[in-house]
Amino acid sequence: MGINATQLTVAVIGCGTLGTAIAAGILDPKDSEAFQINRLICTVGTEPSKTRLEAALSDHKSRITVSTADENVRAVQEADIVLLAFKPFKRADVFAVPGFKEALRDKFVLSIMAGITTAELSRLTFGEDYDSNSQSSLQAVRAMPNMAARIREAVTLYTPSPATTKENVELASWVFGQVGEAHQIPEKSFDICAVLVGCAGSLLLLAIDGLLDAAVAEGVRRPEVQNLVVNSAIGMMKLVPAGDHPSVLREKIASPGGCSIRALLELEKLGVRSAFTTAILAAAEKSKQMSSTR
Ligand SMILES: NC(=O)c1ccc[n+]([C@@H]2O[C@H](COP(=O)([O-])OP(=O)(O)OC[C@H]3O[C@@H](n4cnc5c(N)ncnc54)[C@H](OP(=O)(O)O)[C@@H]3O)[C@@H](O)[C@H]2O)c1
Known part of the structure; x- marks a missing residue:
């Protein structure tokens, strides 16, 4: 444990499937040298x-407080970092609650809402006339x-939004690094990369699922082959980061005259x-449109 680690209070607004996974990851971090969660x-x-x-x-009872949506404002007020993890279509309702936007303004905001740009997060927080070049721009990171x-x-x-400090970018990288790999990419390529x-x-x-249907059609029960199919696919996929181009690998597998x-050829047909x-x-097109559909 890092003795000098920064102690953080984090609010997760909309702690569903992904919010819970991220909460569990940061409560029990792989790397606790720089940051630790004091309260969630x-x-x-x-x-x-x-x-x-x-x-x-x-397992983390002493450090967590769980509430329903009527405590959203208080949760934001008490936090250093706020993770917005509700569904994008809920954003107008969540931001409309009196005091929510005001509470968010001086926080570091992480959002995993699909399709919602950092500019849209600033607009939701500061209103229609926010100026992306002025100080009224949020310290925010959009993540997928x-x-x-x-x-x-x-x-x-x-x-990150243009206003976000280097320290906050590092903090965002730490948060998402606790549940796997985290990579920063430019906003302009975000929609296509995010859907990937x-x-x-x-x-x-x-x-x-389609592959398993073939087994069923040939009289083999799905549970008997499911893990075999999945594990063989995982093994094959791991050859790609190990250095094989997908097309080259596919060619290597397909021997002349083989199955x-x-x-x-059927798939190509x-x-x-x-x-x-x-x-x-x-999906990328839908992601591009989501910030503009309110
Ligand atoms: N699912 C994915 O694979 C995936 C991938 C990348 C990004 N995302 C993004 O991640 C976000 C979460 O997705 P998810 O799959 O984790 O969704 P989810 O399981 O439905 O979680 C959403 C949570 O928000 C809660 N909620 C609803 N209204 C609320 C309110 N007014 N205040 C506070 N909490 C509220 C819900 O509670 P109730 O259920 O009790 O209403 C639920 O716990 C979405 O924005 C999505 O675009 C999802």
């Missing part, structure tokens, strides 16, 4: 979620983690490769 205040929408969250974070945060294997991309880490997993899971080439490209481009 979490809010959720409903009583059943509050009960779920108290159970999920019960993914569900693997639950097992501390997320890849999180983040981008945030949504592409669901596309690959659809592919796994793989037959399967790959069905337009699967361009279907993946089109799907991700649609």
